[in-house]
Structures are given as structure tokens and as C-alpha cells.
Amino acid sequence: MAVVALAILVFTVTAAVLSGLQGGAKAFTGDPALVIYSRGAPTIFSSQVDSGLVAALESVEILASPEIFAFCSYGGESFVVRGVNHSKFGFVGPNYLEVEYADNLSKYDRNSAMIGSGLMNRLGIEVPFTLPLVGSYSTRMDFVSVVGWFKTGTTMDDELLVNLDRARFLSGTPSSMVSIIRVKSDNPESVRQYLSPEDARFTIYNLHCSKSSLTVGENFTVEVSVRNWGRTSGSTQVSLSFRNASGSFPLDNVTVSLNATSATTISRHFALNETGDYTIVASVGGGFSVTLETEIEVLSWTMDYVGPSRVMLDEEFNVTLVRYDGAPVANATVTFMNQTYVSNADGRITLVSNTLGTHNFSAAAEGFPGLFIFIEVVDPASFLNEFVPVVNWFWLTSNSVKESDPVVGVVKLANEGTLGGTYELAVYVDIQPRQLFLYDVVLGPLENKQFTFTIEDLSVGTHYVHIEMFSDQVIVEPWYASNPDYVELVVRYGGATQLSDPGSVPIYQAAKISQGNVELALFSIGAIAAVLAGLSIVAVFSKEIHESRKRLGILKTIGAGRLDIVRLISPQALGKGLAGASVGLLVGLFVADQLSRTGVFMLFGHELRIDWNEELLLLILVSAVVISVASALASAIVAVRETAIGSIRSVQTEQPRPSEIEEVLAE
Amino acid sequence: MRQLPLFKFGSRAKTTSWGIALCTMFIVASFSIANGLGTSMDKLSASFESDYYLISKPSSIGADYFEPGEVAGLEEKLAMGVVTSARIFPFDEMVMVFSIADPYQVLPVPIGQSVDTVLESKLGYPLGPIELVGVTSLNLTLGGLYSSSLFPSDWLLAQQNVTWVLTDQNGRYNFAIGGFLGSSEVNLLEERGFTVQAMVGIIDFLESGVDEIRSDMSWVLLPSAFVIAVLAYSFVGAEVSDRRHEIGILKTIGAGRLRILSYLLSDAFLISAWGGLLGIAFGILLSYAVSTAASSVFTSVFIMRADEALIIVAFLATLAAGILGALLPAFRMTMSSPVSDLKEVGPSS
Numbered sequence A: 001m002a003v004v005a006l007a008i009l010v011f012t013v014t015a016a017v018l019s020g021l022q023g024g025a026k027a028f029t030g031d032p033a034l035v036i037y038s039r040g041a042p043t044i045f046s047s048q049v050d051s052g053l054v055a056a057l058e059s060v061e062i063l064a065s066p067e068i069f070a071f072c073s074y075g076g077e078s079f080v081v082r083g084v085n086h087s088k089f090g091f092v093g094p095n096y097l098e099v100e101y102a103d104n105l106s107k108y109d110r111n112s113a114m115i116g117s118g119l120m121n122r123l124g125i126e127v128p129f130t131l132p133l134v135g136s137y138s139t140r141m142d143f144v145s146v147v148g149w150f151k152t153g154t155t156m157d158d159e160l161l162v163n164l165d166r167a168r169f170l171s172g173t174p175s176s177m178v179s180i181i182r183v184k185s186d187n188p189e190s191v192r193q194y195l196s197p198e199d200a201r202f203t204i205y206n207l208h209c210s211k212s213s214l215t216v217g218e219n220f221t222v223e224v225s226v227r228n229w230g231r232t233s234g235s236t237q238v239s240l241s242f243r244n245a246s247g248s249f250p251l252d253n254v255t256v257s258l259n260a261t262s263a264t265t266i267s268r269h270f271a272l273n274e275t276g277d278y279t280i281v282a283s284v285g286g287g288f289s290v291t292l293e294t295e296i297e298v299l300s301w302t303m304d305y306v307g308p309s310r311v312m313l314d315e316e317f318n319v320t321l322v323r324y325d326g327a328p329v330a331n332a333t334v335t336f337m338n339q340t341y342v343s344n345a346d347g348r349i350t351l352v353s354n355t356l357g358t359h360n361f362s363a364a365a366e367g368f369p370g371l372f373i374f375i376e377v378v379d380p381a382s383f384l385n386e387f388v389p390v391v392n393w394f395w396l397t398s399n400s401v402k403e404s405d406p407v408v409g410v411v412k413l414a415n416e417g418t419l420g421g422t423y424e425l426a427v428y429v430d431i432q433p434r435q436l437f438l439y440d441v442v443l444g445p446l447e448n449k450q451f452t453f454t455i456e457d458l459s460v461g462t463h464y465v466h467i468e469m470f471s472d473q474v475i476v477e478p479w480y481a482s483n484p485d486y487v488e489l490v491v492r493y494g495g496a497t498q499l500s501d502p503g504s505v506p507i508y509q510a511a512k513i514s515q516g517n518v519e520l521a522l523f524s525i526g527a528i529a530a531v532l533a534g535l536s537i538v539a540v541f542s543k544e545i546h547e548s549r550k551r552l553g554i555l556k557t558i559g560a561g562r563l564d565i566v567r568l569i570s571p572q573a574l575g576k577g578l579a580g581a582s583v584g585l586l587v588g589l590f591v592a593d594q595l596s597r598t599g600v601f602m603l604f605g606h607e608l609r610i611d612w613n614e615e616l617l618l619l620i621l622v623s624a625v626v627i628s629v630a631s632a633l634a635s636a637i638v639a640v641r642e643t644a645i646g647s648i649r650s651v652q653t654e655q656p657r658p659s660e661i662e663e664v665l666a667e
Numbered sequence B: 001m002r003q004l005p006l007f008k009f010g011s012r013a014k015t016t017s018w019g020i021a022l023c024t025m026f027i028v029a030s031f032s033i034a035n036g037l038g039t040s041m042d043k044l045s046a047s048f049e050s051d052y053y054l055i056s057k058p059s060s061i062g063a064d065y066f067e068p069g070e071v072a073g074l075e076e077k078l079a080m081g082v083v084t085s086a087r088i089f090p091f092d093e094m095v096m097v098f099s100i101a102d103p104y105q106v107l108p109v110p111i112g113q114s115v116d117t118v119l120e121s122k123l124g125y126p127l128g129p130i131e132l133v134g135v136t137s138l139n140l141t142l143g144g145l146y147s148s149s150l151f152p153s154d155w156l157l158a159q160q161n162v163t164w165v166l167t168d169q170n171g172r173y174n175f176a177i178g179g180f181l182g183s184s185e186v187n188l189l190e191e192r193g194f195t196v197q198a199m200v201g202i203i204d205f206l207e208s209g210v211d212e213i214r215s216d217m218s219w220v221l222l223p224s225a226f227v228i229a230v231l232a233y234s235f236v237g238a239e240v241s242d243r244r245h246e247i248g249i250l251k252t253i254g255a256g257r258l259r260i261l262s263y264l265l266s267d268a269f270l271i272s273a274w275g276g277l278l279g280i281a282f283g284i285l286l287s288y289a290v291s292t293a294a295s296s297v298f299t300s301v302f303i304m305r306a307d308e309a310l311i312i313v314a315f316l317a318t319l320a321a322g323i324l325g326a327l328l329p330a331f332r333m334t335m336s337s338p339v340s341d342l343k344e345v346g347p348s349s
Helices: A002-022 A052-059 A086-092 A117-123 A164-171 A188-195 A484-493 A507-511 A515-547 A549-557 A562-598 A614-641 A644-649 A658-666 B010-046 B160-167 B183-191 B201-242 B244-252 B257-297 B308-335 B338-343
Strands: A034-038 A063-074 A077-084 A098-101 A112-116 A129-134 A141-151 A159-163 A180-184 A202-209 A213-215 A219-228 A234-244 A247-258 A262-271 A276-284 A290-299 A303-306 A310-312 A315-323 A333-336 A339-342 A348-353 A357-364 A371-378 A389-396 A400-402 A407-415 A421-429 A436-443 A448-455 A461-467 A470-477 A497-500 B052-059 B062-064 B078-089 B093-101 B117-120 B128-133 B137-145 B155-157 B175-179 B195-198
Touching: A002 A515, A002 A562, A002 A614, A002 B201, A052 A063, A052 A180, A063 A086, A063 A129, A063 A164, A063 B195, A063 B201, A077 A086, A077 A117, A077 A164, A077 B201, A086 A159, A086 A180, A112 A117, A112 A129, A117 A141, A129 A164, A129 B052, A129 B062, A129 B195, A141 A159, A141 A164, A141 B062, A141 B175, A159 A164, A202 A234, A202 A276, A202 A290, A219 A234, A219 A247, A219 A276, A234 A262, A247 A262, A303 A357, A303 A371, A310 A315, A333 A348, A339 A348, A389 A421, A389 A461, A389 A470, A407 A421, A407 A436, A407 A461, A407 A470, A421 A448, A436 A448, A515 A562, A515 A614, A515 B010, A515 B201, A549 A562, A562 A614, B010 B201, B010 B257, B010 B308, B078 B160, B093 B160, B137 B160, B183 B195, B195 B201, B201 B244, B201 B257, B201 B308, B244 B257, B244 B338, B257 B308
Parallel strands: A077 A159, A112 A141, A213 A290, A310 A371, A400 A470, B093 B155, B117 B137
Antiparallel strands: A034 A180, A034 A497, A063 A077, A063 A180, A098 A141, A112 A159, A129 A141, A202 A219, A219 A262, A234 A247, A234 A276, A276 A290, A303 A315, A315 A348, A333 A339, A333 A357, A357 A371, A389 A407, A407 A448, A421 A436, A421 A461, A461 A470, B052 B062, B052 B175, B052 B195, B078 B093, B078 B128, B078 B175, B117 B155, B128 B137
16 A cells, blocks of 8 residues: 555656646746736747837726846856836735835836845845846846745745836837736626637727718728637628718628737728718627717718919909819809800819909809809009908818818908018917927918918817917817727737737747647647556556465355456456555645755756646646556456466466476586 | 575566566666657757857946956956946936946957947937945936947946945946957856856857756656656566575575675666666667657657767666665575475475
């Protein structure tokens, strides 16, 4: 029984240590929190995640802590230097079981570091301590003040925690990247679904209409981007519809098929037949439904006058007739000062002002309502011989726009003098110095001009635009009408990262070795260890049976069959085997645990720790029972194979010839 | 006197040999995995180069100050410096201030400073008068910028006298950067009590990681040796049980206890040696088979390499375990009295 116990003990320790080796990734993730690292990074060491993801996660109320790995050695001991943001790490990182600071020193100082209790023991230092550090991948040096030590009960106890920027310098990580992001959420599964879903997951974004104002029956294009941020390909249906005062009406349903982590833009042409304000709606269903909206305005056909409202006496001037969208209106009939003109293909007419006063200008064209305006003909001698620019009116064309859409402003300017010049038009946004836009507007003598400008990239929110004494406001809305923060999160970061619990992070990726290879190798070692344990048990049982062969021979002689022998031997072998296995199992678990705590096994600067989870315990227990039962059965078979006569007489099938003994004796 | 053919019972010996071979194969395969990992790590670390070393003198509070004379003979390969923390006013923050003397142009890019001013890199302080407070206070001018990839950009570069005044360690240094040091020079520095760190940390990190894996994997010797010992124990135990009568005769006619012990142990040695050789052969085959199979199945190649030194260790461990396992039954047999041995019914009685 002692040998069985020893064999199972050895097997238990071997299996537990192999399990610790296989799950050694925890060493880098530190504790059972979720960690995000870049998908496709050849090593977890070289993982680089966009640090903007931290803010994106926090915007949806997920606590996140960025971390950067650096690698160093001192006094012959290698260790991981983990750069953290201490204020964030305090919420997301592991709890400190013990922590102690040197007097009057703060971990928040630029050069401060905190050392884990395990590493402190390995290096044989006490705090405070000035520790020289070197670069990870390029020639660099740094000195940090170790101001305190901590104990978490995790593998972080073998590490040095420094300021994020220190680790960034040592590892050469770009300023916009971090190694991993530690995440804490009440619902980890939802985080996984957002960032690293197994199945195909779709979202839509960037809904655009080709025109925000159009006329009845005029074609316009609706574009919307679709992204599958899941790990598998799939298809989804994007619904396009519009909403107006009468209700909601479908426009089209588009089926989109996409490969994993890919995107496309769908485009459809529509026309609307009634004037009014419309809301174009795009939506996608599924587990993560998203609805996007944008506004358009449908107008009746109109004709606009582009030309001066005031001209000088005897001046020849041009006017242009255009549609609402700026297209020229050709063959329009124009009446001015009792004369009739016809617009050319460019919508242009040349007029002459030969009488002082205010005159009617009328235009008519097929399909358009008539146009009537007044043009004032003035004597230049009655105006100042200067350049006198004046802003008469200003407005923004839209009260609200979508994020990334331009804001269009219209300014009515006039020159009250008879000298032309260039006016520097100043447009302030929110009265911010950095949001001052300057435009040069050329004005002729006594000219009235309508000037249009656009402002790009306004942030989401309400903005006030000021010109001279006029101001107007615009609301910039996010593209994502529903769950805007989440949609932005998945569009920007979904699928680009890997979110994992520590156990599934492949440790030996460090050597660019596939995880499968290592698992195969470790499994092989474990399997052979089990076979060896069984072999030793069978060997000892066989020896016992061999010594009892006489009794077995007698039993066979008096009629015991093979089955009877098996029945006789098996329970005894099984009893001893299981009893020995129980003792071996318990002692083995204890020994393995103690071995892992003593720091005998090291793995990339961390003590190898055995995760005593249910699966591992079940595996070891089942293996121990299987080994014991199989060994007992094998022993019974050995007993059955002993021949009855051979057993009684102890006649061996192979013996030295008596002559050989005689020869030896003679010598 | 020639070897007594006590163990001519082929089937039992063969079975035991195969068992021992299995154990040795297990050892060799485990060593091969560790070696394969080591080879991969070596390749990885070979892609990094470190020609420079950070040299410091450890003490109970960290990097200590040392005299230039302590690095005598190596001056031409060293750039020596001082780094210390100080409070900077009017900004009222702690900063690191450093100076470095590089008369032999050891540093990859020369870095120098003027006499009266302190230079910053990316701290963002406005230039102008500052006060640095270390052990003593100094009124200085923050006079410009420096650029270096070697030192952190939040360190202030000062003249050497400044750091000596701030630390009150005139003429002493607390770090040195060594360029292109040979192993003998590194050893010399270590013998003089210095810590020498390669300035590309990943090299030492990976190398020590490989050593750790190799060390961890060497523990597989324990279960394998145990099983080998049990097999040898069972084998010799069963054999002496069978041959007790004959051994009793040998004792009666004058064979000494030592001779009986040597008979039994030499046979355990033979069985273990044969099993060990078989195991090594199968272990090497298995290593290459797994390596080839894994490479064809998985995307990356995982080399399992059998190393000569480790093979010898595996073989010696097999022999030692076999002999140790056989020791107990052999010793029992040796110590039993010939009379009790002869009472046992012999095969031909």
C-alpha cells in the first residue's frame, strides 16, 4: 500500500505542477480579472492595445486599468516591471492583503515604485530602496525609488509596480498604446460580448444622406456602414425607413454578409414625393440593436436670384437664376425695367440699370413658381468714396447636424461705399480663441453679397457661432442614436482585441510556439506519468502475487477457475490500491501545494502557482482511481496466468541448468 | 569467478527492461521539451543585442556611491554618472537630476551640458531660474533642452558639480555605463561588488526564463527515478525469492555477503543499463516524432531537441535509481542466514 501511495503521490505532484506550468499565463495577468490584449500579437509581452479603449470602456461604466510590461533583471534575478496608473489600478487590480510604505514617501511620485513581497525576498532588499532598471528591448536606464511593498496573494507579488510612463519608457511602448487593459465589470460576459464575441455581431454607423435638402421626386442616396466585429462570418439585415408627420414607412431591407471583423458600406437611392421634414432611419437588429437617424427636408421646386440687390446708375451687371441646389435655370423669362430677357444655358442674364430708383425684377420658368425681387439703382455720388463693409444678417442653415457633418453658415454682407475691397470676416465658435475662423470676402463698390462658409469637425453638443453682432446655434448630435457610447466602443475597438480570463492566455507564445504544441507536450508528460505510476503499482502487486503463487496453485488445483482467482485477487488489490491512492492523493496535493509555495518552480520571473480548481482536482482524482483500478485488474490477470502446477512446485519456465551452477561452484 | 547466471529468466528481465526504458524515455522526452523551449527562447533573445551595461554598487538602500578607483583599469570603457532626486522650485515637485562624465566617449551618442545651466527633456517646465533642493540647495537656471533615448525624458541633466553638491558626495558616482565589456571585465566588476545589468533587459529575462523552465522540467527525474527504483525493487525481489535456495548454497560453500550483494546489484545494473539505453533511443525517436508531427499539425514549428549532456544525465539517473531500488531486496538476501535460505524449497527439490 505504501508503494501505491507513493506512486499516486508522485503522479499527483507531477500532474499538479504540469497544470501550473500550462496555466502559467496568470503570471502575467496577475489575478482573476479580465484582461484585454491585442489579437494577433505574437506574444503577450508584445501585446499593444490602443489606450483610447480605456476611455471608451469607462464611458460605458466599465472600470479599466491600462498596464505596460517591461522586463528587467537585477542581481541575477529577472522580474516583470508592470507599469500601472495607480489610481485606476486601485479599483481594478487585486486587493492588497498587506501593504507598507516607507515614511513620507508616496507611490504616486514620478519615480516611485512598489515591490511585491515575493520579489522583495528574492532580491533581498528592504524599502526604501533605489533600484536601477534597464530598458526591455533597447539600451535604456532608469532609477526608481522603491517606496513600499505589497502582498496580494497573486503572481503580482513577484513584480515591481511602477508609474505607467516609467514602464512606457523602459519598454519603448508608443504613447498611444498600452500592453494590456485590466477590466472589472459586474457582468464580464457582456464585456466579452462587446469586445470579443465568438459569433458574428453587427453594428451600423456613419449614416449619411447625399442631400439634407431636396425637392419632391428628386433622388437622394442613403449610405450606412455595417461592421461585423465578431469572430465568425455571418449576415444581418439592415432596415432603412423614413418617418414624418404622417408616421413611419419602410424604404428598404438590405441583407449584408460580412467576414469576421470586417466592414462595408451599403448605399441605396430613394425619392420622396411630398414636401416636409423627414427623418431617415437605419436600424440593425440582433442581440445588439442599433438605430441611426438623420434629418432631411423636402422642398417644392424653387428658383433663386443670384445677383446684386443694389447697382449703380448706368452699370451693366449680371444676374444668375439657379435652382435651390445651385443648378442653373436656363430659358427663364426675365422682366426688368420693362424689358424682357431670356436666361442662357448658365442661367445668366446681363442687365443695364439706366434709371434711378427701385425696380421690379421678375422671372418665370417652366416648373418653377414665379420669382419677384427688387433691385435698387443708385447714384454713386451719394455714397462715401470708401470701402464700407457691413454684415447685415447671418444664420446657420441647420439647427442640428450629425457628428462629422459640416455646419453651413450664410452671411449677408454689403459694401456701403463706392470703393471695393477685401473684408476679413471673423467667425467665432463658442467664443473660443482656437475656434476662430477667418475668411477673406471680396466686395465690389456698393455690392451686396451672400457669403457661405462651412465649419468642420464640431464636437457633439450645442455650439454658438458668432459674427459681428449676430449669433446662431447648432446642435451636433452623435451618429449613434441608440447606445451611442457602446456603438462607438464596438466600431472602434470591437474585434480588434482579445478579451480573456487569465487561464486561456497562451504562456509559451513568448517563444512563438503554438499553444497546441505545448499542451500536447505537457499532456504527453502527464499521460506517461500516469502510465509509470500504474506500472510501479503493477510491479509491486505482481511481486506480491508471485510470492503467493503456491496458495494460488492450490486453489486452482482444487477447482478454482480463472474468474474465481480474479474475484479473489481483485477486491484485495483494489482495496489496497484505493487505500494507497487516497493517502497518496492527499499527501500529493499537500506536497504539490507546498512545493508551489516554496518558490521551487519559477516561470518567467514568477513563482509557479497551482490553481486548485474543480477541473484539476477532478482530473487528478479520476486519474488516481483509474490508475489504481487498472493496476489491480492487471495484477489479477498476472495471477490468473500462473499455472497451477508451476505455482505449487514453483517450477520456473526458465531455469539455469544444474551444470551451470556446478561450473560456478567449481570455479 | 565468472558471473553467476542468476537472472536468465528472460521474460521478467525483458519486462522490467521495457518498464525502465519507458521511464527513461519519459525523462529524455521531458528534457527534450525543455531543451526545445530553451532553443526557441535562445533564438528569440538572439534577436536582441546589448553592447552596454548598467553598473551600480548595491547596498542596503539601493545603488550606493563609489570612488573612481573602484573601477580602476576599466575607466576607458566606462561613462560614470550621478543620479539623485531633488525637489525643484518654483514647481515644487520631485525630479531626478543626473550628470554623466564620458571622457572616453563610451556612450552611443555624446551627451554634454554647459557649466551654469540645467537642461530638461520633456518635463515641460518653462525655462528660467530654478532652485534644486537635495542635501543642499542650489539656485540655477533651467536653460534649455537635451535629447537622449538612453535616459528618461523626465530627468534633468546637470553639470557634475551640481549633482555632487546636491548629494554631498563630491568626486563619487552612483552609476556607470559600460560599453562593449567582455565577460572577464563583467566578472571583474562583479568580483569588486558591483551589479552589472545588460541594458537590454529582455535578454537576461528570457535567458533566466529558459533556465527556470529547464530547472522545472528537471523535476521529472523524480517520478521517473521512483518508478525505476520500484521496478528494480520488484524485479530483484521476485528473483531472489525464486533463487533463494541456490543463493543459500552459494553462501554455504563460502561465497561472501559482499559477493552475493555484488551479484545482485550488478544484475540490477545490467537491467537498468539495458533499459536506459533502450529508453534513450526511444526518447530521441519520440522527440523527433512529436516534433515532426506537431509541426505538420500546428502552424508553428516546435523543436524538441535531445541534448547530449541531458541524455547522459538521464542515463545516469536511470542507473542510480535502478541500483538504489535493488539495494533493499539485495541487502535483505545478503543478510539472511544460509540455513534459512536452504530451508526454502528449491526448484529441483
